[in-house]
Amino acid sequence: MEPQRIKATLESLIFASGEPVSLARLAATLEVVPRDELRKALSELTIEYSGAGRGIVLEQVAGGFQFRTAKDHAFYVRKLLATKPPRLSRPLMETVAIIAYRQPITRPEIEALRGVDCAAVIETLLERRMVRVAGRKDAPGRPLLYATTPEFLELFGLSDLNGLPDLSELREVEAAIEAVGAGPPIDEPDKRLPAAPEAPDLGSSQAESSPASHQAQSREEPSGPSSKQG
Amino acid sequence: MEPQRIKATLESLIFASGEPVSLARLAATLEVVPRDELRKALSELTIEYSGAGRGIVLEQVAGGFQFRTAKDHAFYVRKLLATKPPRLSRPLMETVAIIAYRQPITRPEIEALRGVDCAAVIETLLERRMVRVAGRKDAPGRPLLYATTPEFLELFGLSDLNGLPDLSELREVEAAIEAVGAGPPIDEPDKRLPAAPEAPDLGSSQAESSPASHQAQSREEPSGPSSKQG
């Protein structure tokens, strides 16, 4: 692939992802291109986006590369977004949906389901108070457990978690995975997740997780934005 | 505000929004800047993003401006996001085309045109937010009227309903109807067809499209009774 095209493709990929994309993921997507060339194209792109009259910058953050608005325009960006509340982005929506239905759940478990690093997304959900830390899992490394908040319920117009729509697919998928006895866990993640051999008792159905546990807003333990880079 | 800065700010705003932003919203956000200058900056931005070797393009979609990936990179973007392209079956496409060209239209009218039952297809279109309920027809039984949504325009990259592909055989059909002296199964289709003469000329300036002409589609108005809830 010629340099010009590599750069254009990277621009597409990073833009469409929304979440930070690691070099490893970019490399896995553009298999044909050697990493050296990717690095070169990325640094060229970064420079192109750093010009004075630009409204978007290409930043390297914890999880990888991401386009963001230039800080100078924050005032107007806020003003625009305030006129019409945005939709939740796909990564945020997927992650909060997983947490809602499978709470309490750890980050590795969420990542096993989504197939991508979710540190930044979870961080954002914590900031937006849609998700809270609900303790630690009794498993090696004692990973943090995440659950939804009262604000989450409010946002979706739910009085409690029992109001979450039943997902027939959820059962089907669980059954399918059960039958296979492998693959990312849906139910009882602890049993099958490589990271966690044992864990506290997770309600098997989403309806069971008690709304009461939503009371506490244990924001004390922000999950470290573990800067894992591919 | 100097032109360079206007352009950079617009770049920020359009990127931050994610969904298409109308000129009206941009103008409301950047009150200090006259619309003419906004239009000029927008067309300059469009040109800058249209260069070869770009991964992002600035498009006019659903009555607003939106950044999108360039078409050439679809393969890799799909690979990165691991998403499936939207399923657009033949019944679905036929039905949404009829609704697009004949809106607002009732189910019996659609069924008369397609010659088959369309309940399930309409249900799918509502679920996928391609179509919305746009009221009830003042006719016996007060049947629901369906219209397309801004999401429909977004899906097909249309700036507004005037951008719908021309229906080539329009004349032929009219001639046929004329010759027979009998009406088509549906009342006065011609009056509602987008090919109508008063359609504003869009080609010249992308910033020009008058918001008034897409009332029905305008993003500013929350699209009706957002169909159904899961």
Added chain:
Amino acid sequence: MSEEIEPAVFKPSVDGDPGRRFRLPVFEGPLDLLLHLIKRSELDVHEVTASVITEQYLEYLEMLDSLNLEVAGEYLVMAATLLLIKSFSLLPHADAEGAEEGEELKGDLVARLLEYQRYREAAEKLLARSILGRDVFGAPGEPIEEDSPAATYRVTLFDLVEALRAVLKRVTDQTPREITLRDIPVAQCIPLILEALAQGGRVEFAALFAGFHDRPLVVATFLALLELIRRGQVRARQEGRCGTIWLDRIAPEPTPSA
């Protein structure tokens, strides 16, 4: 790109061959069927009432009927219309009134077909555009900075459910499935088949299942057989169409190192 729009292949392959599988053409109703027949006969839409079209239309309905498939009411209504138009055309020329009525019916039908065809073409044109999520992609946009209250997002429960469905779908799509039926893993059936073939050399397909009264067992065995064929360990040969299927084991290639 227009694959989905292309009319299905219409091959009334109901010749006396009960065991043969064939693809049943799927039409989106009588108008779709008529347009297909017109196109196949290289006629113009205005010639919809040509007797060749009417005949083929009725043949199709008969085929559905012979397969014990329910013929939807709208197909029957159209059949009646076609026959009515035909009967008018057979009237002596003197009957001006009848001829006129026939022309009117025909005109209506032609107009409907043309109109339907227009929307179908429009659908094709739409499908050829750059489609969001297929050809082009947007960005999710930037989340609001600082701690704005959660309630400032435009979301619905429907979005939430759809998001989870997308995740689950990806998980299941990516999870390699090993098919297990009840408690009979397919893998367990493989050695049994190999054993059976080793003993008899050539085994009749049906014999493999002889004595099986348990459906899951039959299915698991069949899947195991498919797997063996795929791996190139077993070969299946048939003596002509609908003939006996023979299975035999392909000797593993001698490994160079051995």
